[in-house]
Amino acid sequence: MKIAIAGAGAMGSRIGLMLHQAGNEVILIDRWPEHIKTIREKGLIGTFEDHEIVAHLPIFSPEEIVADHATVDLVVALTKSMQLEAMFQDIKPIIGEKTFVFCLLNGLGHEETLAKFVPRENIIFGTTTWTAGLAGPGHAKLVGTGSIELENLAPKGKAFTLEVLEVFQQAQLNPIYSSNVRYSIWKKACINGTLNGLCTILDCNIADLGSLQVTKGLLQAIVAEFAAVAQAEGIELNQHQVIQAIEATYDIKTQGLHYPSMYQDLILNHRKTEIDYINGAVWQKGQNYQIATPYCAFLTQLVHGKEELLQAN
Numbered sequence: 001m002k003i004a005i006a007g008a009g010a011m012g013s014r015i016g017l018m019l020h021q022a023g024n025e026v027i028l029i030d031r032w033p034e035h036i037k038t039i040r041e042k043g044l045i046g047t048f049e050d051h052e053i054v055a056h057l058p059i060f061s062p063e064e065i066v067a068d069h070a071t072v073d074l075v076v077a078l079t080k081s082m083q084l085e086a087m088f089q090d091i092k093p094i095i096g097e098k099t100f101v102f103c104l105l106n107g108l109g110h111e112e113t114l115a116k117f118v119p120r121e122n123i124i125f126g127t128t129t130w131t132a133g134l135a136g137p138g139h140a141k142l143v144g145t146g147s148i149e150l151e152n153l154a155p156k157g158k159a160f161t162l163e164v165l166e167v168f169q170q171a172q173l174n175p176i177y178s179s180n181v182r183y184s185i186w187k188k189a190c191i192n193g194t195l196n197g198l199c200t201i202l203d204c205n206i207a208d209l210g211s212l213q214v215t216k217g218l219l220q221a222i223v224a225e226f227a228a229v230a231q232a233e234g235i236e237l238n239q240h241q242v243i244q245a246i247e248a249t250y251d252i253k254t255q256g257l258h259y260p261s262m263y264q265d266l267i268l269n270h271r272k273t274e275i276d277y278i279n280g281a282v283w284q285k286g287q288n289y290q291i292a293t294p295y296c297a298f299l300t301q302l303v304h305g306k307e308e309l310l311q312a313n
């Protein structure tokens, strides 16, 4: 399969590398000049737990790829949320009538964005438990294992989605065909909507958050807001199940000592966060449905305030 990875940062590098190793024709698309230069000169380095590989994958900026005009079978979207629309605006010419887009971003609202560029029957959505980091330009840190849940948005897209499932299976990315990917997206957004923002603002890891007296009340309030807005969109989020999933992350033997990705982006690297697509999206959608979401609104504004203080970009 000819596959373009739109956004070849940490996760895009992992997925691109694994699909390439399984024999697919993979091209990376990214805007980061040092990343492009390093991959062209030295290849993409992937450091796994017990071994390292170097893959010579083609990488292009959106402008370069468009000049080529070759359409692809599949675009895997892996930018940060706030970069998605600009990326698709730039790469429009490589999206042909038969091209499918597979969105693996975290957060809410991407369906509306992608529907501006591709018919809904050509859109696949997914969530993943794989993780990845970057040690520097051209160097991905790929520890741990994971799986990917995926589903076509419209029934007509099912046949090709099953082909994608097969390709991801061969790449050992552990795909699972989902019966309700929208539910999984909301559930993951809700987990991120508590752990990410709260650990970032409180400047603590997940176990510390879990040990605070105020946390239970905050979780219940935030999860209730997500559930109310999800319900307006036809998703019945099971609040008890979501809170249990959040509380399960406090254990220091599993994820407790981990600082969520928003913390790493903003506090450690002074990069802008995806808050507008998590709590901010619930706040925004809540306004449209006339549902009050004061905790999501407050947390979104606090994170934006922190971004301003740290001059994040």
Ligand code: NAD
Pocket: 007, 008, 009, 010, 011, 012, 030, 031, 032, 035, 078, 079, 080, 081, 104, 105, 106, 107, 128, 129, 130, 131, 132, 133, 134, 261, 274
């Ligand atoms: P990322 O920030 O590593 O990559 C996204 C873009 O950021 C890339 O296009 C890259 O050019 C750019 N970038 C990365 N480091 C940069 C730097 N130092 N300077 C300038 N530009 C830089 O993002 P990601 O972690 O791959 O996440 C992509 C999507 O996947 C997000 O929606 C995220 O929430 C989701 N996700 C990530 C993980 C993970 O473990 N990283 C896991 C699950 C889902």
